[in-house]
Amino acid sequence: MYGISSSVSFVKGYRKSFLINFKNLDIFHINNSEAGELIKLIKQRFFKEEEISSDLISFLKEYRMIYKINSKITQQFPPKKIEYNSKHLIEYLVLEHKDDLTVQKALKICSFFKIPHLVIVTNNDLTKKVNSFLINNSYPESVSIVSDNVKIYAQENKFRILYIKKDTKPFVHIDSMELNSSLFLESQFSHNYFNKKIFIDENGNIKNSPNSDISFGNIYSYHITKVIKKAIFNPNFKKYWKVKKDICAICKDCEFRYMCVDDRIPYQKNKHEWFHKTACNYDPYTATWKELNN
Incomplete structure (x- = not known):
């Protein structure tokens, strides 16, 4: 057997x-x-x-x-029980860099709330500032610096600092599909783009999605830890966290649903289903990518 x-x-x-x-x-x-x-x-x-x-x-x-x-x-040998657990209240903080103050505050937020991953979108070289903070702090465990400035993203990765070229393609495209066991597992329980993430835009607004108009506070606030705590315990901040692809129209019929990171905001259709207002670049009903048909 x-x-x-x-x-x-x-x-x-x-x-x-x-x-x-x-x-x-x-x-x-x-x-x-x-x-x-x-x-x-x-x-x-x-x-x-x-x-x-x-x-x-x-x-x-x-x-x-x-x-x-x-x-x-x-x-x-009973069936394997599938579970997704994270010891962190927030897994990622994504910052659109504006000035040194926002960087310093973002680093302190990660340290205070034990957020393991900080992503900074910038065209400035922040290596010295970031490294000087990491030397004396355990969190964030890693900092990804995302840039379209070749002088920045072409640098060699350093201990706990990664340099990434900013992707100019649509968020979901054929090359963005990733076979990753952690992502695959998380996607069966949560929305892998919004789950346990904080987004801070260039004006310092604290958001649950970079594409949302709703702000849950501002990073320039004096009592920033209180502002962040209030935001992440607000049920509306976590609104999209559990909107997994299995309960989204069209996505639930897609074979890529556990390896696709999708930044489109989902909207609630009824108690059991959500939908997107814009079409994805992949059509599961024809099994074709738009980019390959153009």
């Missing part, structure tokens, strides 16, 4: 699906018309060799997606 490896996941879309083996980082984009036998196996979890086609079992063996198991002990 054989069992399906716990590292194997299957994400069904309307027209196509993904078969993923996280252990080897193998991913296969397959037509649903060819996936019937595979879907049955994954639901069944354990099977005899004679129950499936020779081609499929050869494929699963080649990519180490199955293992041999004694049929008498299969009950000792």
Whole structure:
């Protein structure tokens, strides 16, 4: 008897699906018309060799997606329980840099609230200022400096400081899809773009989305820790955190839904479903990308 490896996941879309083996980082984009036998196996979890086609079992063996198991002990292997937990109240603070004061305050906010990741969008070299703070503080654990200035993003990464070229493409595009086990897990429980993030715009406004007009305070406030605390405990600030793709119209039918980071604001259609006012660059009903059709 054989069992399906716990590292194997299957994400069904309307027209196509993904078969993923996280252990080897193998991913296969397959037509649903060819996936019937595979879907049955994954639901069944354990099977005899004679129950499936020779081609499929050869494929699963080649990519180490199955293992041999004694049929008498299969009950000792219950289905894997999927959970997403984070010890941090906020995971990311994203800052649009305006001046040195906002940078200093953002660093202090990360330290006070133990926010592990700070992202600064800037065309200024902030390396010395950031590094001098990190030397004496455990948080943020990492600072990503995002820029379209080649003199900045071309620098070599330093300890806890990363330099990233600003992406000018639409937020969701074919090259933005990422096979990442942490992202894949988070996406099954939360909206992976808005969840546990604070956005601070160039005017210092504290937001739950960079595209929102609603401000929950300002970074230039004197009692900034009180302002941040009030914001993150406001239910409206967390409004989008649990709007996972599985409850969004169209997205719920997309095979990319657990690896797609989408910055579009979702709107509530009814108690059980949300929607977007703008179309995505990928259409799960035709399995095509707009950019490849232009």
